[in-house]
Amino acid sequence: MSQTKSRPAGRKVLLMATCLSDVFFADMAKATVEVLEAVGCEVIFPEAQTCCGQPAFNSGDFPAAEKIGRYTAEVFAGDLPVIVPSGSCAAMHFHGSQLLFEDKADTEEVESLAGRTWELFDFLVNGLGVKQWAGTLNKKIALHHSCHTRGSDTGAAMETLLSSIEGVELVEVGTPEQCCGFGGTFSVTFPHLSGEIGQVKLDSVLEQSPDLLVSADMSCLMHMGGLAEKQNKNIETRHAVQVLRDVGLKQR
């Protein structure tokens, strides 16, 4: 869902690295910091941050999700933009929280967080006006648009920046509307469905024989990459921000 309110877009920002970065994807979080700094941002990382609360929310445990949501809103209090390198976690802030906190009192902080949250690529392109990424990368890239960026500006922003890199060939992946099958806890509570859905997606990706599979959400890449590796199918996955970082950080 797209956001309607205008959001702050200064160059002093708070980073929400996501819980997956805490556990698996340290390099993606580092790339996020480096790319933001390369375009002139001062990146503040509130150490008390944990999770956006989506696992509890999607499980229907709204009280648990509310607790985490309020906690996170407190950690990111203030008036600075909050940048999230995940379309899914960002959507939890500005979309999920609307449902979670409907009819609830004392929601100023969560509303404030919702109004200041940006998915990273949306922020770079539409918040800061960065529309070019200098550098060369001779690779064929298959873009995966994660489901939680549906209707948002993230997909177009990611395409803008990646296609501005010299040598990059972006290829269309079949079944563009279809989910990768991850869905958080869905992937293990519905193991067969999740695997088969992922397989449909993976087959569409492999059909294009891309050099890289790229997305704005690490969780989708973790799922598709994990499926591919188990089947000894060679597909390298990268978060779009890692691609930018690898291409070069001298941007000004």
Add this chain to the structure above:
Amino acid sequence: MSKSVQPIDVFARDLPRETRDAVLSSVMTRVAGRKAKLEEDYGDPDALRRLAGEVKQHTLEHLDEYLEQAEAALLKNGAKVHFASTAEDAREQVLAILNENGSKRVVKSKSMVTEEIHLNDYLEKNGVECVETDLGEFIIQIDEDTPSHIVQPIIHKNRRQVAESFEEHGLGEYNDDPQTITRRARKHLREKYLQSDAGMTGANFVSAESGRLVVVTNEGNARFGMAANGLHIALVGIEKVVPRDKDLGLFLNLLGRSATAQQLTVYTQFIKGPRSAEQPSGPEQMHVIFLDNGRSKVLASKERDILRCIRCGACLNVCPVYRQTSGHGYRAVYGGPVGAVLSPLLAGDDFPKYADLPKASSLCGACNEVCPVNIPIPELLLRLRSRANQEGIKSAGSPPMAPFAKLATSPKLWRTAMTASKAMNHLPITMMPVKPLQAWLKIRTLPKWSGGEFRRWMKERGRN
């Protein structure tokens, strides 16, 4: 070895490949066709969907008034109007009307709402022959099967299976040519029309303003069924009402394109009332039965938006879960995303029986994106998950989230958990009763562990 515990997951696992492939190839064609047709014909199809959603929502919020208007208009046009609060009431009302007229042979056009109340079985038990005249529904009927799609009831069958079934039921020796199959069904059904003494339909829309019922088909079977005899009974869900005749243009334009990638369904009938001076053809008697069957309760709930549904099936076609299961995986009349919301709600006190269905979704949102009346299906699924949680309904795979919430609101604990070697044990997926890590690793690898690395790196940079 991981084991599926969710009924729908087990169903998908055990579904024959052949069936799944039939479903998958059919829905993919529909998805592509729908998109192309809408984009070809409209500059901003999304604006149209949103508008239609608003009209339907408005109607729902004033449903009592619009139903009264529709009733008054229908009465004025000479139709008889009945209200059925339960499936049982509706079945009895249909039978009573048939009995009053001495009708013993009914021809019926496709109607999900008659599926919902299991009308055919009831009529058969009461000595009334009830023949489905939609080709797909006819095949379902001779196979004693149930529809697995709202619009394409036999999406789970291929033509070989249909040919075998026709042979078995004495409709000619094996021939799987679709045209031959259709011709044979037509010949068989023509006889049934001629023998019939009542025609039954549903309705896609009812205009409150004029009482006009709209019935769309691609086979002309509803029209045929009405032409052949003097009694027409329409069974209609109360949510089918729209305010005005002029609203029908909006909905018909969306329905055909969303359902079958057609600008307009081949036959679109507007039925205002029984035969009259104004309307010189058609049955002499027209009965309209408005069915509640749990809808009022849905209307009073926070999931009321689901009643906007115009049964186009677009959400089924686009749903990654439906694509793996067909409608039968949902164990109810309505399958797919709309069914995952509607079935638990219409079940009333049996809600717990279907409380697992709203969980059978990755919440990808594709359903909302294609819905011609813009129903926020993922949000409704979440509301139902929350309701199941609040009501303490235990179903497989509901992870206890309180420990995770504790962890995620205690920064020190969190950091320790994330950097410790056993940190995987603290993620919600490992707290579930299905041995999740094994479930994951059975078909996927996990990335290399880098717990705590990013935080250390940030700290180091802070020092320099």
